[in-house]
Amino acid sequence: MGIESLNTPAALIDVGRMRRNIDRMQSQLDRLGVRFRPHVKTTKCRNVVDAQIAAGAQGITVSTLKEAEQFFDAGIRDIVYAVGMAPSKLGQALALRRKGCDLKIVADSLLAANAIATFGREHGERFEVWIEVDVDGHRSGIQVEDDVLIDVARALVEGGMMLGGVLAHAGSSYEYDTREALVKIAEQERSLTVRAAERLRAAGFACPVVSIGSTPTALSAEHLEGVTEVRAGVYVLFDLVMRNVGVCEISDIALSVLTTVIGHQEEKGWAIIDAGWMAMSRDRGTQRQARDFGYGQVCAADGTVLGDYIVSGANQEHGIVSRLNSTDTNIADTFPVGTLLRIVPNHACATGAQHPEYHAVGDDGSVETWPRFYGW
Amino acid sequence: MGIESLNTPAALIDVGRMRRNIDRMQSQLDRLGVRFRPHVKTTKCRNVVDAQIAAGAQGITVSTLKEAEQFFDAGIRDIVYAVGMAPSKLGQALALRRKGCDLKIVADSLLAANAIATFGREHGERFEVWIEVDVDGHRSGIQVEDDVLIDVARALVEGGMMLGGVLAHAGSSYEYDTREALVKIAEQERSLTVRAAERLRAAGFACPVVSIGSTPTALSAEHLEGVTEVRAGVYVLFDLVMRNVGVCEISDIALSVLTTVIGHQEEKGWAIIDAGWMAMSRDRGTQRQARDFGYGQVCAADGTVLGDYIVSGANQEHGIVSRLNSTDTNIADTFPVGTLLRIVPNHACATGAQHPEYHAVGDDGSVETWPRFYGW
Numbered sequence: 001m002g003i004e005s006l007n008t009p010a011a012l013i014d015v016g017r018m019r020r021n022i023d024r025m026q027s028q029l030d031r032l033g034v035r036f037r038p039h040v041k042t043t044k045c046r047n048v049v050d051a052q053i054a055a056g057a058q059g060i061t062v063s064t065l066k067e068a069e070q071f072f073d074a075g076i077r078d079i080v081y082a083v084g085m086a087p088s089k090l091g092q093a094l095a096l097r098r099k100g101c102d103l104k105i106v107a108d109s110l111l112a113a114n115a116i117a118t119f120g121r122e123h124g125e126r127f128e129v130w131i132e133v134d135v136d137g138h139r140s141g142i143q144v145e146d147d148v149l150i151d152v153a154r155a156l157v158e159g160g161m162m163l164g165g166v167l168a169h170a171g172s173s174y175e176y177d178t179r180e181a182l183v184k185i186a187e188q189e190r191s192l193t194v195r196a197a198e199r200l201r202a203a204g205f206a207c208p209v210v211s212i213g214s215t216p217t218a219l220s221a222e223h224l225e226g227v228t229e230v231r232a233g234v235y236v237l238f239d240l241v242m243r244n245v246g247v248c249e250i251s252d253i254a255l256s257v258l259t260t261v262i263g264h265q266e267e268k269g270w271a272i273i274d275a276g277w278m279a280m281s282r283d284r285g286t287q288r289q290a291r292d293f294g295y296g297q298v299c300a301a302d303g304t305v306l307g308d309y310i311v312s313g314a315n316q317e318h319g320i321v322s323r324l325n326s327t328d329t330n331i332a333d334t335f336p337v338g339t340l341l342r343i344v345p346n347h348a349c350a351t352g353a354q355h356p357e358y359h360a361v362g363d364d365g366s367v368e369t370w371p372r373f374y375g376w
Numbered sequence: 377m378g379i380e381s382l383n384t385p386a387a388l389i390d391v392g393r394m395r396r397n398i399d400r401m402q403s404q405l406d407r408l409g410v411r412f413r414p415h416v417k418t419t420k421c422r423n424v425v426d427a428q429i430a431a432g433a434q435g436i437t438v439s440t441l442k443e444a445e446q447f448f449d450a451g452i453r454d455i456v457y458a459v460g461m462a463p464s465k466l467g468q469a470l471a472l473r474r475k476g477c478d479l480k481i482v483a484d485s486l487l488a489a490n491a492i493a494t495f496g497r498e499h500g501e502r503f504e505v506w507i508e509v510d511v512d513g514h515r516s517g518i519q520v521e522d523d524v525l526i527d528v529a530r531a532l533v534e535g536g537m538m539l540g541g542v543l544a545h546a547g548s549s550y551e552y553d554t555r556e557a558l559v560k561i562a563e564q565e566r567s568l569t570v571r572a573a574e575r576l577r578a579a580g581f582a583c584p585v586v587s588i589g590s591t592p593t594a595l596s597a598e599h600l601e602g603v604t605e606v607r608a609g610v611y612v613l614f615d616l617v618m619r620n621v622g623v624c625e626i627s628d629i630a631l632s633v634l635t636t637v638i639g640h641q642e643e644k645g646w647a648i649i650d651a652g653w654m655a656m657s658r659d660r661g662t663q664r665q666a667r668d669f670g671y672g673q674v675c676a677a678d679g680t681v682l683g684d685y686i687v688s689g690a691n692q693e694h695g696i697v698s699r700l701n702s703t704d705t706n707i708a709d710t711f712p713v714g715t716l717l718r719i720v721p722n723h724a725c726a727t728g729a730q731h732p733e734y735h736a737v738g739d740d741g742s743v744e745t746w747p748r749f750y751g752w
Binding site: 007008009010041063064083084085086087088089092108109111112115134137139140171260261262263264265268272274277278279281282283284313315316317318320336337338347349350353354355356357374375376 | 383384385386417439440459460461462463464465468484485487488491510513515516547636637638639640641644648650653654655657658659660689691692693694696712713714723725726729730731732733750751752
């Protein structure tokens with residue numbers, strides 16, 4: 001049974017491309033001498049994560065406690081929940097640790113550190129906590145030179161918790177598109193996080209883990225001195241945003257949405273497809289980049305990129321395929337009703353989340369169903 | 377058990393507001409003397425649809441055959457699948473009809489009409505087909521004055537199918553924001569669709585149903601002469617896009633995302649919340665409207681709108697709350713870690729789709745879980 005037997009729209013993973021992406025990242029980090037802890041928020045899929053671990057990954061990163069619960073149930077113990085800990089979620093984290101999960105949690109304020117320590121003491125649990133530092137101003141984390149860094153460490157250790165290390169994420173790396181800029185932001189992420197660890201050690205705290213990462217910086221770093229592990233997620237599938245950043249080609253992108261042509265507006269040069277924003281997601285991540293792919297790049301059913309045809313518009317269950325720059329008034333002949341197309345998405349994490357399962361397509365064209373989960 | 381016992385992020389429906397929205401639309405269409413067939417793609421939730429039917433709705437509209445299957449299993453027979461029929465999906469439609477579902481399907485080309493008729497004859501099934509007409513150039517449908525309209529009707533009827541009627545959707549109504557423009561587009565939707573029905577009747581075809589609708593046009597129409605039914609979906613919850621269009625107030629919006637404050641960047645005036653784009657969706661529908669709400673309007677846990685605080689940025693599981701126009705450098709005092717907030721979304725259909733269930737909040741503060749489904 002090949003892809004032609006699937007109901008459309010359907011999320012496809014090209015397994016050959018996925019394996020090459022996994023090998024590329026693992027080789028890069030092996031070469032740089034650091035452990036790799038993939039972020040599973042991209043796929044939320046056990047089959048994908050099993051392949052990452054088989055290739056050498058050590059432990060995983062999660063963005064929700066539901067991900068931690070699901071992957072712990074699937075047999076993975078070493079998990080970092082890489083979002084600042086809300087005090088109201090400590091009960092859920094405790095339950096995971098009590099079941100044997102080696103769950104690490106994150107604090108980036110004195111208030112959170114104190115809440116964790118108080119809760120931990122009340123429940124007789126010595127939480128392992130990593131301190132988040134801010135390396136590029138793009139989201140959360142303590143400033144590396146701020147004295148709060150030391151105060152948080154003290155609150156944790158004196159409060160009876162274990163200070164596991166420091167963690168950072170250079171999310172601003174998505175905004176660059178030259179090798180030079182990526183090397184620079186990668187080095188900034190590395191050097192500032194290592195500096196935070198050194199400050200903690202100088203203040204008398206053990207800081208065994210120095211954890212950094214994003215797909216663009218992980219693939220651009222020239223050395224990772226002082227770093228113990230790297231986290232990255234989207235590299236496993238890649239997407240058009242990453243293509244525009246310059247860390248992959250369209251032909252590396254392992255995720256696509258299979259869709260059927262259902263109609264036309266010939267004088268406008270439109271083919272209407274059954275993949276709207278519900279199937280592609282509303283992510284327009286390439287809108288502000290050098291090349292705007294609309295809601296995705298159109299490819300033939302076999303994956304061949306079809307020049308400058310993109311999904312230029314989307315309603316909930318309708319997409320509009322058109323050609324950039326010159327209207328294709330023969331579009332009903334180019335893509336007759338019933339034609340199967342693959343649409344390569346802007347953002348793999350967002351598009352995957354719209355689908356209850358992936359259909360994993362092997363090099364021989366065979367198709368397997370890989371479930372994924374969602375929610376919190 | 378109130379909302380404070382929920383894990384965040386969580387999708388809340390204010391049941392009182394939802395019931396008022398349902399009553400408002402039903403009264404409007406009762407007054408205009410037409411049947412109402414709500415579009416269930418907004419919520420994909422049986423509890424909501426039960427309330428719509430209890431208030432007087434007759435039948436439902438769906439955007440996927442999965443919605444048709446799920447709601448037929450829940451006891452609803454009268455269903456329109458309002459997306460151009462892909463020939464490859466005819467088997468799924470046939471299976472529904474064979475089980476007793478009064479499923480109507482849609483064609484907007486000769487090719488689709490012929491495919492339906494051929495498949496129908498082969499399987500001894502007389503499909504009821506509605507012809508989609510284009511009333512505003514925004515997506516699909518046959519031009520009202522095009523001879524193809526008559527050709528499609530002939531292909532269906534001579535092919536042994538039943539021509540049920542004509543259907544249109546003035547999706548461009550979302551682009552307006554004055555009463556005058558909305559009244560005008562509503563009248564355009566009505567008059568063009570009625571004209572299509574008249575052309576079919578003049579050519580000798582019965583055309584019993586004249587079906588139109590969108591939330592803005594349904595609420596703005598001054599009369600609906602010649603129309604037999606109206607479809608609309610988002611009105612049941614409303615959202616910020618509809619507020620900008622001018623058909624509701626923020627205080628009418630029944631959907632919000634409950635979130636917890638997890639950190640701050642005080643000098644930037646940022647509170648970090650655990651509702652990122654995964655919880656809000658990537659929909660930035662207010663971006664091109666007169667008032668841009670970012671990823672949503674911030675409200676207190678009790679629903680009180682909090683002036684000009686919006687979710688100004690979002691990562692997958694992190695949102696950034698900030699104040700428009702003037703930085704709140706006391707934001708850690710305004711919204712301490714642990715504070716519960718409700719975020720009112722841009723687009724109810726997109727935000728709901730990110731959540732496995734709604735938490736329905738009654739006027740007395742009680743909370744009930746209402747499941748919803750997703751996928752195809």
